[in-house]
Amino acid sequence: MKSIIVLSGKGGVGKSSIAASLAIAFSEDKRIVCADCDVDASNLSILFSLPTERYEEWTPLSTNQIASIDRDKCIRCGKCIATCYFKALRSEDNIPKLNEFGCEGCGACELICPAKAITLKDIDNAYIGYSRTGYGFKIASAQLLPGNSGSGKVVSEVRKKAKEIEPDAELMIIDAAAGIGCPVIASVTGNDYALLVTEPTPSGYEDMLRALDIVDHFRIKKGIIINKYDLNKDYSAKIELFAQEKKIPIIHKIPFDRAFVDAMTNMVPIIDHDKDFRKMFMDMKKKIEAEVIDSEK
Amino acid sequence: MTRAIQITRSIQMTRIIAITGGKGGTGKSTVATSLAFELSKEKRVLLVDADVDCPNDHLLLSIKREHLKTVRQRIPKFNPDRCTKCGACGKVCKTNAIMSIKGKNPIFMPDQCNGCGACKIICPSGAIEWDSKEIGRIYSGKKDNLDFLSGELKTNQPISEFIVNSLNEEIEKRKDGYDYIIIDTAAGTHCPVIAALENADYAFAVTEPTPLGAHDLEIILQLLARMNKKGGIILNRSDIGDKKIIESMAKKHSAGIIFEIPFSKEIIIQYSKGEPVNIPRISSIIK
Numbered sequence: 093m094k095s096i097i098v099l100s101g102k103g104g105v106g107k108s109s110i111a112a113s114l115a116i117a118f119s120e121d122k123r124i125v126c127a128d129c130d131v132d133a134s135n136l137s138i139l140f141s142l143p144t145e146r147y148e149e150w151t152p153l154s155t156n157q158i159a160s161i162d163r164d165k166c167i168r169c170g171k172c173i174a175t176c177y178f179k180a181l182r183s184e185d186n187i188p189k190l191n192e193f194g195c196e197g198c199g200a201c202e203l204i205c206p207a208k209a210i211t212l213k214d215i216d217n218a219y220i221g222y223s224r225t226g227y228g229f230k231i232a233s234a235q236l237l238p239g240n241s242g243s244g245k246v247v248s249e250v251r252k253k254a255k256e257i258e259p260d261a262e263l264m265i266i267d268a269a270a271g272i273g274c275p276v277i278a279s280v281t282g283n284d285y286a287l288l289v290t291e292p293t294p295s296g297y298e299d300m301l302r303a304l305d306i307v308d309h310f311r312i313k314k315g316i317i318i319n320k321y322d323l324n325k326d327y328s329a330k331i332e333l334f335a336q337e338k339k340i341p342i343i344h345k346i347p348f349d350r351a352f353v354d355a356m357t358n359m360v361p362i363i364d365h366d367k368d369f370r371k372m373f374m375d376m377k378k379k380i381e382a383e384v385i386d387s388e389k
Numbered sequence: 390m391t392r393a394i395q396i397t398r399s400i401q402m403t404r405i406i407a408i409t410g411g412k413g414g415t416g417k418s419t420v421a422t423s424l425a426f427e428l429s430k431e432k433r434v435l436l437v438d439a440d441v442d443c444p445n446d447h448l449l450l451s452i453k454r455e456h457l458k459t460v461r462q463r464i465p466k467f468n469p470d471r472c473t474k475c476g477a478c479g480k481v482c483k484t485n486a487i488m489s490i491k492g493k494n495p496i497f498m499p500d501q502c503n504g505c506g507a508c509k510i511i512c513p514s515g516a517i518e519w520d521s522k523e524i525g526r527i528y529s530g531k532k533d534n535l536d537f538l539s540g541e542l543k544t545n546q547p548i549s550e551f552i553v554n555s556l557n558e559e560i561e562k563r564k565d566g567y568d569y570i571i572i573d574t575a576a577g578t579h580c581p582v583i584a585a586l587e588n589a590d591y592a593f594a595v596t597e598p599t600p601l602g603a604h605d606l607e608i609i610l611q612l613l614a615r616m617n618k619k620g621g622i623i624l625n626r627s628d629i630g631d632k633k634i635i636e637s638m639a640k641k642h643s644a645g646i647i648f649e650i651p652f653s654k655e656i657i658i659q660y661s662k663g664e665p666v667n668i669p670r671i672s673s674i675i676k
Contacts, residue, residue, distance in 0.1 A: 101443050103576040104414005108601070132577030133411050133605040177463070177504050179554075193583050193616070198483050198505030236579060238612035243579045244547065270413035270576040271442030274547035293661040295418070295445035302443060305544035324661040350629065356599050357630040 093255065094384055095264040097129075097280055097312075100289040101299030103270030106319040106346070107289045109356060111267040112139035113363035114287075117377040118263055119229045125258035126225075128233035129279040130269040131218060131246045137233055140225040141359045144233065150221035153234060155245035157197035157212040159190055165209035172201035172210060193239055218246045222257045230257050244274035251279075263384075272302045280306050285384040286314040287343065292327035300331070314340055315383055317376070321345040341383065344376045405560070405570045406675070407589035407618075411605030413576035415595045416625035419656065419666050421573035422449045426665040427672040429535035432568040437560060438539040439585035440575040441552040447530060451663040452537055454528035460540075460555045461521040462548065463504040469494055471516035478508035478517065484547075503548050525552040527559060532665070536567070549581035557588055569675065578612045586613070592620040593647065593674065598630030603638045610642040621647035623674070628652055648674045 098111040108130070118124050128136035137144060144150055159172075159181070168186040180194030181201060188201075188210075202210045217240035222232040232254040234246050254264055268279040280286065286307040290300040300316070307314050316335050321328040328345065335342050355365045363373040408421040418440070425436035438446035447454050465478075465487075472494055479489025486502040489495035499522050509517040524546040530537040538559055540552040560570060574585040586592055592613055596606040606622065613620045622639055624632065627649035639646050650656075650668055659666045 102414065102445070103412065130577075132579050132582075133608055135412075135601045135604045138600050138604055175506065175510070177506055193587075196483075196503060196505065198503065198507055199481060200505045200507045200510055203481065203507055203510040235608075238578050238608055239583060239615045241580050241583075243577075271440075271549070271581075272544055273442045273542065273549040273575075273579075273581060275577075275579065276442075277545065277547060294448035294663055295443070298445060298448060299443040302544055309545050323657060327661060353599065353626075353629050356601065359600055 093261050093264055095266060095283045096285045096287055096380065096384060097266045097268055097283040098287045098289060099268035099276060099280065099303050100270070101272055101303035102296050105289050105291045105296055106352070108136050108139060108267050109352065109362055110289055110317060110319070111265055112136060113361045113373045114377060114380070115229065115265045116227050116361055116363050117373045118265065119227055122263050123258070123261045124229045124263045124265060125254045125261040126229065126231040127250050127254035127264055127266045128231060129247045129250055129266050129275065131234045131236045131243050131250065131275060132269055134233045134235045136267045137223070137225070137231050138359065139356070139361055140227065140231065142223055142225055142231070144221065144235065147221040147223040150219055152216040153218045153220040153246065153249060154214040154216050155249060156215055156217040156240065156242035158192055158195040158215050159201050159210050160213045161188055161190065162209045163187055165207050167207045167209070169206065171204045171206065175200050175204045196241060217242050220246070220249055220253060222253060232257060244278040247275050247278040272306055277306060280312065281310050283312055285380070286312045287317060287380065288314060289317045289319055290331060291320050292318060292324040292331060297327065297331055313383065315343040315380065316340055317343050318345045320348040322347045343379050344372065346372070403564045403567050403570055404591070405564070405572065405589045407572045407574055407586050407592040408595060409574040409582060409586065409592055409609055410595040411576065411578060411609035412596065412602055415597045415602060416650070417595045418446055418449055418573055419660055420593070420595050420623055420625070420668070420671070421571055422446050423666045423668045424671050424674070425571040426450065426532065426535055428569055428675065429533065433566060435536045435538065435563065435567045435570045437556055437570060437572045439553050439556055439572050439581070441525060441540040441542045441549050441581060442575050444539045444541050446573055447537070447539055448663055449660060450532045450665055452530040452532050454530045454539055457527045457529045459523055460525045460527060460552050462524045462551055463519050463521050464499050464502045465497065465508050465517045466520035467495060467497060468516045468518065471514045473514045475513060477511045477513065481507040481511045483507070500545050501547065524548065527555055549575070550584040553581045553584035557584065560588060578608050583612070583616070586616060586618060589618060592618050593623050594620055595623045595625055596635060597626050598624060598632045598635050600634060603634045606635065606638055607642065610644055614642070621645050623647060624649045626650065626652040
């Protein structure tokens with residue numbers, strides 16, 4: 093199974109919208125599966141008019157542990173408080189009290205406690221599930237519960253789930269979160285191709301460079317899509333020049349179009365909006381295919 | 390008497406306001422920079438860019454950042470002479486930063502290490518000492534009267550919230566010198582966002598009138614509720630899309646839409662040029 097990761101660093105540049113329409117384009121002649129790895133704000137399936145409430149499966153997931161303190165066993169030595177590198181423990185009446193937001197579940201406090209008063213307990217930190225979309229292919233996604241940590245591990249579970257529900261798929265399309273932190277690193281590793289979506293603004297450009305650092309760290313082949321390229325043609329030219337110097341193909345330049353927003357508001361993938369958009373995405377698909385699949389033959 | 394003093398102090402206290410939103414690209418940085426710049430014309434204001442994964446506020450305001458400090462994280466250093474190759478360190482490492490097989494020296498991948506120290510505690514032969522790695526930087530800057538701090542995570546380092554915590558320390562040191570501190574958070578709801586919201590007295594969630602905006606708004610409102618933070622909604626690009634879906638989400642979580650920003654090509658152009666974006670009446674959200 094080949095896999096393509098769509099990422100951008102900066103949020104709101106059109107990553108999910110483009111990933112959704114590309115998935116539909118690929119699904120027309122391939123067996124594909126989608127993985128929504130933006131587990132902070134999982135919304136790829138909404139673009140297929142499929143809210144997670146209508147998923148075939150949507151179950152609690154535990155990828156995290158947090159410290160649990162037995163007050164009766166605690167000898168109030170304070171070692172755990174001094175040990176916690178994440179400052180998740182503080183003293184309250186000489187007994188350690190846990191700030192759940194801060195606990196990484198590392199287990200250092202459990203190891204240091206001389207009275208065995210601390211144990212790590214599994215906590216449900218997310219929901220995970222899948223469903224078949226109206227386009228025939230399946231999608232796996234997860235939602236981190238607000239205020240929980242461990243998004244990197246949840247991302248790995250989504251990718252695993254996508255493989256499980258469609259083991260014979262030829263292609264997996266992964267939508268990453270904004271940023272470049274742990275959930276994005278977990279999304280990028282081990283893919284065959286990275287599609288960097290950017291926009292012609294200083295932040296769009298700088299964030300693309302940051303995302304590119306991660307992609308290059310894992311030595312993944314990549315291409316660039318410039319969204320809303322005509323909003324600032326000077327900046328678009330700057331991105332194109334950069335791509336040329338680095339020998340990164342520009343897969344497409346998408347013009348700014350209010351139809352994009354209208355399509356999203358009506359929960360219609362852009363590819364289905366009109367004939368021109370359809371042609372555009374079929375072109376992109378061909379180019380990406382040539383990069384990912386044909387180049388190996 | 391005591392009471393009177395307390396009241397005066399609370400009025401003079403710095404107000405820390407976070408700009409957040411869940412979804413990326415809804416206009417958090419545009420609102421944060423515009424609000425901070427506008428307020429700084431009459432008040433003492435510090436803008437803090439806590440989107441340490443992708444900090445951009447300096448680009449929006451054309452601020453040249455000065456390196457203030459380097460953020461380091463501790464990592465273990467293995468002494469091969471003392472190591473008994475027991476494999477215990479690899480077993481307790483929850484981030485898979487240590488690969489250890491009994492009978493062989495452990496292999497350490499510093500990028501994956503979060504510095505928790507479990508390996509050092511478990512090591513029976515004292516073969517582990519502390520070393521450190523650079524994980525990011527804090528910068529400072531100025532735009533006219535506006536003071537500015539910005540944190541930046543080094544790429545391929547997983548723990549963004551350490552950089553945010555370091556920003557929080559800087560805020561703590563300086564806060565008495567300001568009337569308002571505006572914190573611009575990252576997208577999402579995970580650790581670095583939580584850390585950025587921790588010290589805020591009030592949070593604005595910036596959203597857009599689309600189903601995706603509404604979906605992510607709900608998650609951030611739930612987070613704010615869980616953290617006991619007061620908050621309001623700023624609806625960006627309010628005239629394109631469907632405002633009703635945000636109104637019903639606001640109602641569901643008893644939150645108010647405090648301010649609306651209509652779609653404006655002018656804003657997009659200012660934004661793409663790195664000029665302070667002028668959102669008319671934006672400072673009215675701070676009463």
